[in-house]
Amino acid sequence: MSRVTIHRVEVTFGDCDPAGIVFFPNFSRWMDQASLAFFRACGVPPWRELEAERGIVGTPLLEIQTRFLLPATYGEELEIHTELDEWNERTFRQCHVVKRGSDIICEGMELRAFCVRRADIPGRLRTIPIPADILALCS
Amino acid sequence: MSRVTIHRVEVTFGDCDPAGIVFFPNFSRWMDQASLAFFRACGVPPWRELEAERGIVGTPLLEIQTRFLLPATYGEELEIHTELDEWNERTFRQCHVVKRGSDIICEGMELRAFCVRRADIPGRLRTIPIPADILALCS
Amino acid sequence: MSRVTIHRVEVTFGDCDPAGIVFFPNFSRWMDQASLAFFRACGVPPWRELEAERGIVGTPLLEIQTRFLLPATYGEELEIHTELDEWNERTFRQCHVVKRGSDIICEGMELRAFCVRRADIPGRLRTIPIPADILALCS
């Protein structure tokens, strides 16, 4: 019985390309928002606080896979249904289904890891095991 | 012996997020540029001309898959090596390898189709078989 | 007694730069959304319909001016208060105040014109006089 959160997006003129449809990297941007909204809805503090307190800068992506089924255009309202469907020791997988009413616009999978900054190389990150308290909040 | 084109990108401050690394949808944006640059390098006219002459609005995506191996940050120069590795009847697959020097930053696969506007539903597109002349130019 | 519309924005992680604050072109993007939301709230049809019926492709910008007073960061909710404060024969001016609670984050002015495509030069636009029916809807 996993938790599903819903993130709402209104497609705007500037999100669309000369073909008049959503420029696809915006779907990745909205899924990223939905990923963070999922954690916030579970009670996880914003990355800003986690960074200040524990050095966690966020959950960078290791892999994404997205299937685009129908185009969307400006003026439309989309719902992103987000679920966390797999916890591994150092990674987790979120699935997003982007819907317009009952139509599925696209589906995306994200593989992510919690990361901290490397002390030895400025600007580089390293993954950490999933923090137990965050895991507990999200389960 | 497939053709490989190289698209160069300089990562800018605004491409990076509060973790100081490239916000990942920008990689999709750059691969999209690299996809179009590939066709332009093969002698395919810009979508604008193809739309005016033949109704082809571009090559919307059906699916993407990207693996992120190393972070990149602003001030760095990246090279995207692009190859068209599969032609199907109505779809084609491009592969992109994003490199910083000899390091591989990320790898992406795009499945695309040539599309025209549907006459019956404004704002909707439909795929067409790969145009033979475009196929010839790219082979 | 001019009409004021309010457009709400939630600042996301990807909207912020390595300094941890909103990357400023996003304010222009949000004001553009607020500009269109103003017209939609007045009952003006989406550009898509205006383009199909009357060739009007939208309201491109002639000039913008923005003052940035306070930074904003992700997780914050912003309100954009939009007002149309001047109609000229071929141009109009909208003002936007971006607020976080009672704090003013930034203020922007946009000078815009209604435009149609030029028949003689593909890809170029020309301004038209403000359509009387749109003016009536917005007053």
Added chain:
Amino acid sequence: MSRVTIHRVEVTFGDCDPAGIVFFPNFSRWMDQASLAFFRACGVPPWRELEAERGIVGTPLLEIQTRFLLPATYGEELEIHTELDEWNERTFRQCHVVKRGSDIICEGMELRAFCVRRADIPGRLRTIPIPADILALCS
């Protein structure tokens, strides 16, 4: 005799909106790149190093003003000519002229300040006097 730097941009499909022209906030994004390129060309280290060594997170904007004269579309190459035309005690002004060949596409002014993080309020910045060594490099 002020120094002028030139930043080149190739307009891509995804930079354009459903009207087929550059979505205007991208001009702000490119001017921001041009602003940073100016400092880099003068020998100023990247913000990343300035932040690590001196706490300077960059040069956030206080004000922008842009006039849009001609639209641009994808496939076009633009040049941004950047000049620093005024140093004040705590602020400076850069001017950008965006050209396509000899045509002026748009002109922008940016008022910026060098900023450090405030120790007392996380996520907030404060301006500092223009550092003398940076001023010397740019003059």
